[in-house]
Amino acid sequence: MLDNTQEFERAQRVLVGGVNSAVRAFRAVGGTPRFIARAEGAYMWDVEGRRYIDYLGSWGPMIVGHSHPKVVAAVREAAGRGLSYGAPNVLESELAERICALFPQVERVRFTSSGTESAMSALRLARGYTGRTKIVKFEGCYHGTADSLLVKAGSGALAFGTPSSAGVPEDVVRHTLVARFNDLASVEAFFVQHPDEIACVIVEPIAGNMNLILPEPGFHEGLRRLCTQHGALLIFDEVMTGFRVALGGAQQVLGVTPDLSAFGKVIGGGMPVGAVAGPARIMDMMAPLGPVYQAGTLSGNPLAMAAGLATLELISEPGFFDEVSRRCARLVAGLNEAARVAGVAFCAQSEGAMAGCYMLASPPRFFEEVQSQDVERFKRFYHLMLDAGVYLPPSPVEAFFFSGAHGDAEIDATIDAAHRALAAVA
CATH class of the missing domain: 3.40.640.10 (Type I PLP-dependent aspartate aminotransferase-like (Major domain))
Known part of the structure; x- marks a missing residue:
């Protein structure tokens, strides 16, 4: 079986930093990037066979899910x-x-x-x-x-x-x-x-x-x-x-x-x-x-x-955006509830099928507020979510992306993972 660490070492020998776009290198969160083998619907699988609920969506285009x-x-x-x-x-x-x-x-x-x-x-x-x-x-x-x-x-x-x-x-x-x-x-x-x-x-x-x-x-x-x-x-x-x-x-x-x-x-x-x-x-x-x-x-x-x-x-099908917006908002509400229960400065918000989460008590309005996040806490949260099978953008300054393929099961699993992760970093 292929190994993410070995693949990253291999990539660094021939690709600058082992990647073809800088944020993929995980420098903002630390650790080893996951090398993706395939994706379908709301999920991606890495070369080790691990499955992730994907909120990266190839940084935005996969609004109907992968491999529709x-x-x-x-x-x-x-x-x-x-x-x-x-x-x-x-x-x-x-x-x-x-x-x-x-x-x-x-x-x-x-x-x-x-x-x-x-x-x-x-x-x-x-x-x-x-x-x-x-x-x-x-x-x-x-x-x-x-x-x-x-x-x-x-x-x-x-x-x-x-x-x-x-x-x-x-x-x-x-x-x-x-x-x-x-x-x-x-x-x-x-x-x-x-x-x-x-x-x-x-x-x-x-x-x-x-x-x-x-x-x-x-x-x-x-x-x-x-x-x-x-x-x-x-x-x-x-x-x-x-x-x-x-x-x-x-x-x-x-x-x-x-x-x-x-x-x-x-x-x-x-x-x-x-x-x-x-x-x-x-x-x-x-x-x-x-x-x-x-x-x-x-x-x-x-x-x-x-x-x-x-x-x-x-x-363009009738009701697509109403439904995807409603489900994305439900995910955001669940993340905010998880933060409230954990008592941690964390929040999330959304617009349509696009969302953000922050290590802040309330959503930011200005660039400098985003920069004031607790980056070390975000790194811990990120890897706890990744270990739980939830793939978020590997940076505290990037939005995340929802799709029409994310259903109730994926939303519930993500919220459950967030409850555990936020309790651990509180």
Whole structure:
């Protein structure tokens, strides 16, 4: 039988850090990563044969569960016709039509192969459309690994950005301004300081990369007002929230319409995918119609399009989001009750099929509150849950993901595990 420790040692000899995405290395929680052999429904199995209730969901796309028969069948059928063409295919138009139908302001879509590409392309498009250079992002919001977005705040929230990764020259991010999520005044100050210079404000409308943080009432309405007033574009990065917190994404939940949206994850059903979407007057600035260049060899590949179409068909069934939201909320209520019984500073909250848990007495509103968690307690809690067969994201600053495959048995087992784990770390 294969062994996780041996597989990690093997991987470290040929892969950087033994992984192909940094958070998978378990550095935030310690211990040995689990090497997954297969996944089905709400479960994953590692190479040692251990089964886990999965709340990672491949970091978001598996909203109908792993290996759903309809999604697998769609991919197999598409693969039988060829893996990639480098030429137009009908499935691209079908998926784009589905997205346009769900988002009234979206008239054009440009597919990419990752969320990083979609966010990067949205920024380039915003700069090309407005003729401006500066962008506003928020500390704690993650938009992929494009250089100009790998930025955190300098001294104070109203400082110019400084790179948060080696290899990113300061000159690259000198036009990136970093504001405080849920603090509209920090954004207003930038528009006062840099009138007629800001091309766009990009935001995770419901933050998921500093754990789940819900927006304060009026925050996004204020962003919409500021961008309209100053001629900047508002970009919602819905790579994580799109088709997950609601069929119409966070913008449906919030009732706020962005100028551009970045999508990914769910629209590929687990296959590599991304998309930029918006009205024709902006999107048609992209090549081949306009001067903003964007291209990708595997963009719109038939396997991703087929998986995305099958997934959207499943989540568009009447009652899907009502039911998955109800069950996710029941899980969250059970976790909060377990914390109350244990007498430990721990809480959880959810929106749609997306949730967060924190080593805090109440849900965080700001990035610095997430950073104030008891990390050592979280590490102990994480491994107790893992040992009990519950796979959460291996980081205290990541949201977790629910799916239509999680039923009462999985919810009850998770709550039972949490009762034991929280009592042990109290």
